[in-house]
Amino acid sequence: MGVAILSGVIASLQSRAFEQSFPKWESHTPGTTTPAIDTGDPSLPSRFIATVTRSESARKLQATLDALGGLGSSVDIVVGDNLRAVSEADVVLLCCKPQQAYSILSQDGMSDALTSKLLISILAGVTISQLTSLVLPTTKVVRAMPNTPCRIREGMTVVSSLPQSDDIELDRDIILKIFSSIGRCRFLDEKHFDACTALSGSGPAFACIFLEAMADGGVMMGLPRAEALELAAQSKGYMLILERHGTDGMEALQGAARMALQAGAHPAQIKDSVTSKS
Protein backbone atom coordinates (compact mmCIF):
# COMPACT_ATOMS: atom_id res chain seq x y z
CA MET A 1 0.00 0.00 0.00
CA GLY A 2 2.93 2.33 0.74
CA VAL A 3 4.23 1.79 -2.81
CA ALA A 4 0.76 2.58 -4.21
CA ILE A 5 0.62 5.87 -2.27
CA LEU A 6 4.17 6.88 -3.24
CA SER A 7 3.57 6.00 -6.91
CA GLY A 8 0.31 7.98 -6.95
CA VAL A 9 1.88 11.09 -5.44
CA ILE A 10 4.79 10.92 -7.89
CA ALA A 11 2.52 10.38 -10.89
CA SER A 12 0.38 13.31 -9.80
CA LEU A 13 3.41 15.61 -9.31
CA GLN A 14 4.80 14.60 -12.68
CA SER A 15 1.55 15.40 -14.48
CA ARG A 16 1.38 18.75 -12.64
CA ALA A 17 4.98 19.60 -13.67
CA PHE A 18 4.25 18.47 -17.23
CA GLU A 19 1.19 20.73 -17.46
CA GLN A 20 3.20 23.67 -16.10
CA SER A 21 6.02 23.08 -18.60
CA PHE A 22 3.75 22.45 -21.55
CA PRO A 23 0.47 24.37 -21.33
CA LYS A 24 -2.37 22.55 -23.11
CA TRP A 25 -2.67 25.05 -25.98
CA GLU A 26 0.97 24.70 -26.97
CA SER A 27 1.91 22.32 -29.74
CA HIS A 28 4.94 20.28 -28.65
CA THR A 29 6.65 16.95 -28.47
CA PRO A 30 6.94 15.67 -24.87
CA GLY A 31 10.45 16.19 -23.49
CA THR A 32 12.48 13.60 -21.64
CA THR A 33 13.91 15.76 -18.85
CA THR A 34 13.07 15.14 -15.18
CA PRO A 35 10.03 17.25 -14.26
CA ALA A 36 10.77 19.93 -11.68
CA ILE A 37 8.60 20.10 -8.54
CA ASP A 38 7.00 23.46 -7.84
CA THR A 39 8.97 24.21 -4.65
CA GLY A 40 7.05 27.44 -4.09
CA ASP A 41 4.23 25.43 -2.46
CA PRO A 42 5.26 24.21 1.04
CA SER A 43 2.55 21.53 0.96
CA LEU A 44 4.26 19.81 -1.99
CA PRO A 45 7.11 17.38 -1.31
CA SER A 46 10.57 18.28 -2.62
CA ARG A 47 12.18 14.91 -1.90
CA PHE A 48 11.09 11.30 -1.29
CA ILE A 49 12.73 8.63 0.86
CA ALA A 50 11.33 5.06 0.94
CA THR A 51 12.41 2.48 3.49
CA VAL A 52 12.35 -1.33 3.37
CA THR A 53 14.20 -4.04 5.27
CA ARG A 54 15.07 -6.42 2.42
CA SER A 55 17.32 -5.81 -0.62
CA GLU A 56 14.85 -7.78 -2.73
CA SER A 57 12.06 -5.31 -1.82
CA ALA A 58 14.42 -2.44 -2.68
CA ARG A 59 15.08 -3.94 -6.12
CA LYS A 60 11.36 -4.42 -6.82
CA LEU A 61 10.57 -0.93 -5.56
CA GLN A 62 13.33 0.57 -7.71
CA ALA A 63 11.86 -1.11 -10.81
CA THR A 64 8.35 0.18 -9.97
CA LEU A 65 9.63 3.71 -9.39
CA ASP A 66 11.88 3.71 -12.49
CA ALA A 67 8.81 2.86 -14.57
CA LEU A 68 7.25 6.13 -13.38
CA GLY A 69 9.98 8.21 -15.02
CA GLY A 70 12.35 10.94 -13.79
CA LEU A 71 10.85 11.73 -10.40
CA GLY A 72 10.31 8.03 -9.61
CA SER A 73 13.99 7.26 -10.25
CA SER A 74 15.02 10.10 -7.93
CA VAL A 75 13.43 8.45 -4.83
CA ASP A 76 16.07 7.58 -2.23
CA ILE A 77 15.46 3.91 -1.27
CA VAL A 78 16.92 3.14 2.15
CA VAL A 79 17.40 -0.48 3.26
CA GLY A 80 17.33 -1.13 7.01
CA ASP A 81 17.89 2.42 8.25
CA ASN A 82 14.52 3.90 9.26
CA LEU A 83 16.21 6.29 11.67
CA ARG A 84 18.23 8.01 8.95
CA ALA A 85 15.15 8.25 6.71
CA VAL A 86 12.93 9.69 9.46
CA SER A 87 15.63 12.15 10.58
CA GLU A 88 15.82 13.55 7.05
CA ALA A 89 12.04 13.74 6.51
CA ASP A 90 9.41 16.35 7.50
CA VAL A 91 6.40 14.06 6.95
CA VAL A 92 6.51 10.34 7.75
CA LEU A 93 4.06 7.81 6.31
CA LEU A 94 3.98 4.59 8.37
CA CYS A 95 2.94 1.74 6.03
CA CYS A 96 4.35 -1.42 7.65
CA LYS A 97 2.24 -4.27 9.06
CA PRO A 98 0.32 -3.26 12.22
CA GLN A 99 2.35 -5.64 14.41
CA GLN A 100 5.63 -3.96 13.31
CA ALA A 101 4.70 -0.48 14.56
CA TYR A 102 6.01 -1.04 18.07
CA SER A 103 9.52 -2.16 17.07
CA ILE A 104 9.85 0.58 14.44
CA LEU A 105 8.65 3.45 16.64
CA SER A 106 10.42 2.35 19.80
CA GLN A 107 13.83 2.05 18.12
CA ASP A 108 16.51 4.10 19.93
CA GLY A 109 16.50 7.70 18.70
CA MET A 110 13.22 7.36 16.78
CA SER A 111 11.07 9.52 19.09
CA ASP A 112 13.64 12.33 18.83
CA ALA A 113 13.79 11.95 15.05
CA LEU A 114 9.98 12.29 14.93
CA THR A 115 9.81 15.43 17.09
CA SER A 116 7.40 18.08 15.69
CA LYS A 117 6.84 15.98 12.55
CA LEU A 118 3.62 14.80 10.96
CA LEU A 119 3.32 11.01 11.38
CA ILE A 120 0.61 9.51 9.18
CA SER A 121 -0.19 5.87 9.94
CA ILE A 122 -2.19 3.69 7.53
CA LEU A 123 -2.03 0.70 9.89
CA ALA A 124 -5.40 -1.02 10.27
CA GLY A 125 -6.56 -1.31 13.88
CA VAL A 126 -3.68 0.62 15.50
CA THR A 127 -5.18 3.56 17.37
CA ILE A 128 -3.90 7.11 17.73
CA SER A 129 -3.48 6.60 21.48
CA GLN A 130 -1.36 3.46 20.89
CA LEU A 131 0.81 5.40 18.45
CA THR A 132 1.14 8.52 20.61
CA SER A 133 2.28 6.36 23.53
CA LEU A 134 5.34 5.43 21.42
CA VAL A 135 6.33 8.98 20.38
CA LEU A 136 6.91 12.35 22.06
CA PRO A 137 3.86 14.63 22.61
CA THR A 138 5.16 17.06 19.95
CA THR A 139 4.75 14.48 17.17
CA LYS A 140 1.53 15.09 15.25
CA VAL A 141 -0.08 11.67 14.82
CA VAL A 142 -2.81 11.12 12.23
CA ARG A 143 -4.48 7.92 11.00
CA ALA A 144 -5.41 7.29 7.39
CA MET A 145 -7.34 4.40 5.88
CA PRO A 146 -6.74 4.06 2.12
CA ASN A 147 -7.87 1.14 -0.08
CA THR A 148 -6.35 -0.96 -2.88
CA PRO A 149 -7.80 1.06 -5.83
CA CYS A 150 -5.25 3.71 -4.72
CA ARG A 151 -2.92 1.66 -6.95
CA ILE A 152 -4.73 3.00 -10.02
CA ARG A 153 -5.44 6.39 -8.38
CA GLU A 154 -9.13 5.47 -7.90
CA GLY A 155 -8.90 5.01 -4.15
CA MET A 156 -10.85 6.28 -1.15
CA THR A 157 -8.90 7.46 1.88
CA VAL A 158 -10.40 8.49 5.21
CA VAL A 159 -8.13 10.58 7.45
CA SER A 160 -8.66 11.20 11.18
CA SER A 161 -9.13 14.72 12.53
CA LEU A 162 -5.88 16.64 12.74
CA PRO A 163 -4.22 17.34 16.10
CA GLN A 164 -4.15 21.02 17.08
CA SER A 165 -0.91 22.77 16.15
CA ASP A 166 0.33 26.06 14.67
CA ASP A 167 0.74 24.25 11.34
CA ILE A 168 -2.71 22.69 11.20
CA GLU A 169 -3.66 24.30 7.87
CA LEU A 170 -0.37 23.31 6.24
CA ASP A 171 -0.71 19.77 7.62
CA ARG A 172 -4.24 19.55 6.19
CA ASP A 173 -2.94 20.71 2.80
CA ILE A 174 -0.11 18.18 2.84
CA ILE A 175 -2.50 15.33 3.69
CA LEU A 176 -5.00 16.38 1.03
CA LYS A 177 -2.25 16.61 -1.60
CA ILE A 178 -1.01 13.12 -0.73
CA PHE A 179 -4.33 11.31 -0.66
CA SER A 180 -6.19 13.29 -3.32
CA SER A 181 -3.46 12.26 -5.74
CA ILE A 182 -4.59 8.63 -5.36
CA GLY A 183 -8.36 9.13 -5.33
CA ARG A 184 -10.83 10.79 -2.98
CA CYS A 185 -9.95 11.93 0.52
CA ARG A 186 -12.26 12.74 3.44
CA PHE A 187 -11.61 13.70 7.09
CA LEU A 188 -13.59 11.80 9.76
CA ASP A 189 -13.27 11.37 13.49
CA GLU A 190 -11.19 8.37 14.62
CA LYS A 191 -14.26 6.76 16.23
CA HIS A 192 -15.44 5.90 12.68
CA PHE A 193 -12.24 4.12 11.67
CA ASP A 194 -13.35 0.53 12.29
CA ALA A 195 -16.41 1.15 10.12
CA CYS A 196 -14.24 2.81 7.43
CA THR A 197 -11.82 -0.14 7.49
CA ALA A 198 -14.73 -2.53 6.95
CA LEU A 199 -16.49 -0.42 4.33
CA SER A 200 -13.90 1.26 2.13
CA GLY A 201 -10.64 -0.41 3.29
CA SER A 202 -12.02 -3.94 2.83
CA GLY A 203 -14.81 -2.93 0.43
CA PRO A 204 -12.92 -3.76 -2.78
CA ALA A 205 -12.57 -7.39 -1.60
CA PHE A 206 -16.34 -7.68 -0.97
CA ALA A 207 -17.00 -5.96 -4.30
CA CYS A 208 -14.82 -8.56 -6.02
CA ILE A 209 -16.96 -11.42 -4.70
CA PHE A 210 -19.94 -9.74 -6.30
CA LEU A 211 -18.00 -9.00 -9.51
CA GLU A 212 -16.75 -12.56 -9.80
CA ALA A 213 -20.27 -13.92 -9.26
CA MET A 214 -21.58 -11.70 -12.06
CA ALA A 215 -18.80 -12.87 -14.38
CA ASP A 216 -19.54 -16.51 -13.43
CA GLY A 217 -23.15 -15.93 -14.39
CA GLY A 218 -21.99 -14.68 -17.80
CA VAL A 219 -19.77 -17.75 -18.26
CA MET A 220 -22.71 -20.01 -17.32
CA MET A 221 -24.68 -18.33 -20.10
CA GLY A 222 -21.91 -19.15 -22.59
CA LEU A 223 -19.74 -16.00 -22.60
CA PRO A 224 -15.94 -16.42 -22.73
CA ARG A 225 -14.44 -15.76 -19.26
CA ALA A 226 -12.42 -12.63 -20.20
CA GLU A 227 -15.41 -10.95 -21.85
CA ALA A 228 -17.74 -11.94 -19.00
CA LEU A 229 -15.37 -10.25 -16.55
CA GLU A 230 -15.07 -7.15 -18.72
CA LEU A 231 -18.87 -6.86 -19.03
CA ALA A 232 -19.36 -7.33 -15.29
CA ALA A 233 -16.68 -4.77 -14.39
CA GLN A 234 -17.92 -2.19 -16.87
CA SER A 235 -21.55 -2.63 -15.82
CA LYS A 236 -22.51 0.62 -14.10
CA GLY A 237 -26.04 -0.14 -12.93
CA TYR A 238 -25.10 -1.64 -9.57
CA MET A 239 -22.81 1.31 -8.83
CA LEU A 240 -25.72 3.70 -9.20
CA ILE A 241 -27.82 1.58 -6.83
CA LEU A 242 -24.98 1.64 -4.27
CA GLU A 243 -24.46 5.38 -4.68
CA ARG A 244 -27.80 5.89 -2.91
CA HIS A 245 -26.39 4.13 0.15
CA GLY A 246 -23.24 6.20 0.50
CA THR A 247 -20.25 7.35 -1.51
CA ASP A 248 -17.67 5.15 0.24
CA GLY A 249 -19.48 1.97 -0.77
CA MET A 250 -19.74 3.14 -4.33
CA GLU A 251 -16.06 4.14 -4.43
CA ALA A 252 -15.00 0.68 -3.26
CA LEU A 253 -17.07 -1.05 -5.93
CA GLN A 254 -16.08 1.39 -8.65
CA GLY A 255 -12.40 1.08 -7.68
CA ALA A 256 -12.53 -2.72 -7.75
CA ALA A 257 -14.27 -2.71 -11.14
CA ARG A 258 -11.72 -0.27 -12.57
CA MET A 259 -8.82 -2.33 -11.23
CA ALA A 260 -10.25 -5.35 -13.05
CA LEU A 261 -10.61 -3.30 -16.24
CA GLN A 262 -7.51 -1.07 -16.21
CA ALA A 263 -4.97 -3.18 -14.40
CA GLY A 264 -6.30 -6.41 -15.92
CA ALA A 265 -6.40 -7.91 -12.42
CA HIS A 266 -8.67 -10.90 -11.72
CA PRO A 267 -11.16 -10.24 -8.86
CA ALA A 268 -9.49 -13.05 -6.88
CA GLN A 269 -6.12 -11.24 -7.15
CA ILE A 270 -7.68 -7.98 -5.98
CA LYS A 271 -9.31 -9.77 -3.03
CA ASP A 272 -5.92 -11.26 -2.18
CA SER A 273 -4.17 -7.87 -2.20
CA VAL A 274 -6.78 -6.45 0.22
CA THR A 275 -6.32 -9.32 2.64
CA SER A 276 -3.27 -8.48 4.78
CA LYS A 277 -0.83 -11.32 5.32
CA SER A 278 1.07 -11.56 8.61
Ligand SMILES: NC(=O)C1=CN([C@@H]2O[C@H](COP(=O)(O)OP(=O)(O)OC[C@H]3O[C@@H](n4cnc5c(N)ncnc54)[C@H](OP(=O)(O)O)[C@@H]3O)[C@@H](O)[C@H]2O)C=CC1
Ligand atom coordinates in the same frame (compact mmCIF):
# COMPACT_ATOMS: atom_id res chain seq x y z
N1 LIG B 1 -3.92 -3.99 1.79
C1 LIG B 1 -4.87 -3.07 1.94
O1 LIG B 1 -5.87 -3.01 1.21
C2 LIG B 1 -4.73 -2.04 3.02
C3 LIG B 1 -3.66 -2.10 3.91
N2 LIG B 1 -3.55 -1.15 4.90
C4 LIG B 1 -2.44 -1.21 5.85
O2 LIG B 1 -1.23 -1.06 5.13
C5 LIG B 1 -0.19 -1.68 5.86
C6 LIG B 1 0.71 -2.42 4.91
O3 LIG B 1 -0.03 -3.45 4.30
P1 LIG B 1 0.48 -4.05 2.91
O4 LIG B 1 0.83 -2.94 1.97
O5 LIG B 1 -0.53 -5.05 2.52
O6 LIG B 1 1.85 -4.76 3.41
P2 LIG B 1 3.14 -5.17 2.57
O7 LIG B 1 3.77 -6.31 3.31
O8 LIG B 1 2.81 -5.35 1.14
O9 LIG B 1 4.10 -3.90 2.69
C7 LIG B 1 4.81 -3.61 3.85
C8 LIG B 1 6.07 -2.86 3.44
O10 LIG B 1 6.74 -2.43 4.61
C9 LIG B 1 8.12 -2.75 4.51
N3 LIG B 1 8.61 -2.96 5.88
C10 LIG B 1 8.27 -3.95 6.72
N4 LIG B 1 8.93 -3.82 7.89
C11 LIG B 1 9.69 -2.71 7.79
C12 LIG B 1 10.58 -2.05 8.65
N5 LIG B 1 10.85 -2.53 9.89
N6 LIG B 1 11.19 -0.95 8.22
C13 LIG B 1 10.96 -0.48 6.99
N7 LIG B 1 10.11 -1.06 6.11
C14 LIG B 1 9.49 -2.17 6.51
C15 LIG B 1 8.15 -3.99 3.67
O11 LIG B 1 9.40 -4.17 3.02
P3 LIG B 1 10.35 -5.39 3.51
O12 LIG B 1 9.56 -6.62 3.32
O13 LIG B 1 11.57 -5.30 2.68
O14 LIG B 1 10.64 -5.11 4.93
C16 LIG B 1 7.04 -3.70 2.64
O15 LIG B 1 7.56 -2.93 1.59
C17 LIG B 1 -0.84 -2.55 6.92
O16 LIG B 1 -0.64 -1.96 8.19
C18 LIG B 1 -2.31 -2.55 6.56
O17 LIG B 1 -3.13 -2.59 7.72
C19 LIG B 1 -4.41 -0.08 4.99
C20 LIG B 1 -5.45 0.02 4.12
C21 LIG B 1 -5.74 -0.97 3.09
